[in-house]
Amino acid sequence: MRHLLFMAVLSALLGIVPQPEKVEEMKGNFRIAGATFNCEMSLDRESQNLISEFADRLAMISDRTVSFAPSPTLRSNAASGLLKGVCFLLDKDKISGEYSLEVTPKYVLVFASDFYGFTYALQTIRQLLPPAIYGTSPAPGEKWVLPCCKITDKPRFAYRGLLLDCSRHFFKVEEIYRILEIMNVYKLNRFHWHLSDDQGWRIEIKKYPMLTVAGAYRSGTQIGRERGSSDGIGYGGFYTREEIRSVVAYARKLGITIIPEIDLPGHMQAALAAYPELGCSGGPYRVRTGWGVSDQVLCPGKEETFAFIEGVMDEICDLFPSEYIHIGGDECPKTEWEKCPDCQARIAALGLTSHNGVSKEQRLQNYVTERVQKYLASKGRRIIGWDEILEGELAEGATVMSWRGTAGGIKAAAAGFDVIMSPNIYCYFDHSQSTELSKEPLGPTQNPKRAIPLEKIYSFEPLLNMEAGATSHVLGVQANLWTEYIAEPSHLEYMLLPRLLALSEVQWCNKEVRDYDRFRAEVAGHQSAILNIMGYTFRPVD
Numbered sequence: 001m002r003h004l005l006f007m008a009v010l011s012a013l014l015g016i017v018p019q020p021e022k023v024e025e026m027k028g029n030f031r032i033a034g035a036t037f038n039c040e041m042s043l044d045r046e047s048q049n050l051i052s053e054f055a056d057r058l059a060m061i062s063d064r065t066v067s068f069a070p071s072p073t074l075r076s077n078a079a080s081g082l083l084k085g086v087c088f089l090l091d092k093d094k095i096s097g098e099y100s101l102e103v104t105p106k107y108v109l110v111f112a113s114d115f116y117g118f119t120y121a122l123q124t125i126r127q128l129l130p131p132a133i134y135g136t137s138p139a140p141g142e143k144w145v146l147p148c149c150k151i152t153d154k155p156r157f158a159y160r161g162l163l164l165d166c167s168r169h170f171f172k173v174e175e176i177y178r179i180l181e182i183m184n185v186y187k188l189n190r191f192h193w194h195l196s197d198d199q200g201w202r203i204e205i206k207k208y209p210m211l212t213v214a215g216a217y218r219s220g221t222q223i224g225r226e227r228g229s230s231d232g233i234g235y236g237g238f239y240t241r242e243e244i245r246s247v248v249a250y251a252r253k254l255g256i257t258i259i260p261e262i263d264l265p266g267h268m269q270a271a272l273a274a275y276p277e278l279g280c281s282g283g284p285y286r287v288r289t290g291w292g293v294s295d296q297v298l299c300p301g302k303e304e305t306f307a308f309i310e311g312v313m314d315e316i317c318d319l320f321p322s323e324y325i326h327i328g329g330d331e332c333p334k335t336e337w338e339k340c341p342d343c344q345a346r347i348a349a350l351g352l353t354s355h356n357g358v359s360k361e362q363r364l365q366n367y368v369t370e371r372v373q374k375y376l377a378s379k380g381r382r383i384i385g386w387d388e389i390l391e392g393e394l395a396e397g398a399t400v401m402s403w404r405g406t407a408g409g410i411k412a413a414a415a416g417f418d419v420i421m422s423p424n425i426y427c428y429f430d431h432s433q434s435t436e437l438s439k440e441p442l443g444p445t446q447n448p449k450r451a452i453p454l455e456k457i458y459s460f461e462p463l464l465n466m467e468a469g470a471t472s473h474v475l476g477v478q479a480n481l482w483t484e485y486i487a488e489p490s491h492l493e494y495m496l497l498p499r500l501l502a503l504s505e506v507q508w509c510n511k512e513v514r515d516y517d518r519f520r521a522e523v524a525g526h527q528s529a530i531l532n533i534m535g536y537t538f539r540p541v542d
């Protein structure tokens with residue numbers, strides 16, 4: 001017991017977030033400034049580049065030469081205990097992302113089986129160094145040593161995501177890079193990019209140029225929470241194909257997969273403004289200026305609608321290598337479909353009926369989901385959809401993102417679907433970080449009970465109330481940063497930080513390792529220093 005307590009105290013001192021699975025601190029230090037970095041010859045090119053870039057950065061910041069070279073004798077040296085410098089070796093028995101790190105006064109030894117494992121090992125090493133390593137200017141006066149320790153570590157969940165809504169407000173590529181960089185520090189690996197919605201279409205599609213010519217701009221923006229208001233100031237923007245490609249490549253270097261979302265068949269008013277023939281009434285439509293749910297949705301009665309979706313998906317698949325494509329599926333009112341002769345004709349032709357409490361129009365949405373799922377499957381891709389896709393019938397192979405609490409996720413996992421937990425009560429970073437709403441920026445939170453303080457997100461247990469047999473279907477956890485009320489990058493970062501750090505422990509750490517007091521102290525101390533030196537805006541810890 002005393003021994004356990006002692007270890008807990010020592011591991012707290014290392015100040016790593018997310019907390020590694022096992023940490024043992026020993027006496028002494030390893031001098032890393034001026035060290036040689038070596039790796040096995042057989043390490044893949046991406047991992048070698050990663051290590052080499054880290055060594056270059058350390059050299060620049062510590063103002064000492066740090067060399068890097070693959071070494072043919074490293075493995076035999078390791079076997080005979082002759083290691084020197086910082087050594088990176090392969091251990092094929094480790095799972096993707098897993099690593100071990102041993103720091104002694106003579107050497108640092110890292111084992112991993114893949115690029116992700118080396119990525120996380122380096123992030124851990126970075127957190128063991130003075131915060132100046134996160135800066136851009138030389139800091140030769142800092143103590144460039146690593147504390148002697150033994151760490152073994154691996155992620156609890158394979159999917160560790162963050163959604164950014166770039167439709168309600170548009171964020172330039174530079175800001176996207178900053179979000180990816182901070183995700184990298186805290187070992188997140190999926191960036192869910194919400195690229196289309198009623199209030200703006202944000203990605204260039206060659207086949208449908210009006211999507212960005214018309215669909216990317218709105219005539220104004222709702223003022224505060226006042227429904228129906230507009231500031232009358234034109235607003236918009238979109239990402240070019242080149243920009244998308246560079247963001248995807250940058251994310252890849254950081255070990256992050258980008259999952260694009262084209263939200264359909266609801267949340268499509270901006271696309272309808274560009275191509276009104278895709279709606280039930282034929283329009284005219286305007287890019288929406290206010291928040292909330294639009295009843296103007298795609299018309300699945302017409303074949304052109306599917307030609308459009310497929311044309312868009314062709315280009316999405318061309319730009320994004322991700323196996324998963326998010327197709328939305330949330331909040332799709334059926335009022336237009338009920339009145340639309342084309343939709344009703346399609347319902348009749350398919351023989352869809354209202355039964356078991358599911359309307360024939362909901363079954364028409366199931367048809368849309370399945371048809372798009374099949375099309376994407378023909379291109380080797382899989383779909384993720386919001387939990388509404390569970391209503392009625394869902395075809396095998398779909399992954400459900402549970403946002404209306406965890407109930408949808410629990411139900412989906414029990415039915416054999418893969419699940420990503422993103423419940424709005426814990427994971428909606430558009431909500432206030434404090435119950436003292438008047439002291440926080442204006443947002444959607446009107447009831448203090450809906451606030452999501454740091455401790456609340458930290459307390460989220462993704463597998464609670466789930467049958468043991470279903471838990472393996474939970475791929476992971478994601479937080480969603482919706483931006484109806486967030487227009488500026490500094491506000492965006494404020495909403496994200498430090499909650500992203502709490503999220504990272506929910507995603508990465510086993511339950512037993514999590515400890516709010518330790519975490520809070522680390523955030524208030526070392527982690528705040530990191531965020532400061534990286535220049536992020538963040539909410540100070542209470």
Ligand code: TNX
Pocket residue numbers: 330331386403428430444482483484
């Ligand atoms: C619900 S989560 C939405 C979003 C909003 C968000 C605001 C989801 C699938 N739909 O469209 O931005 O609430 O909190």
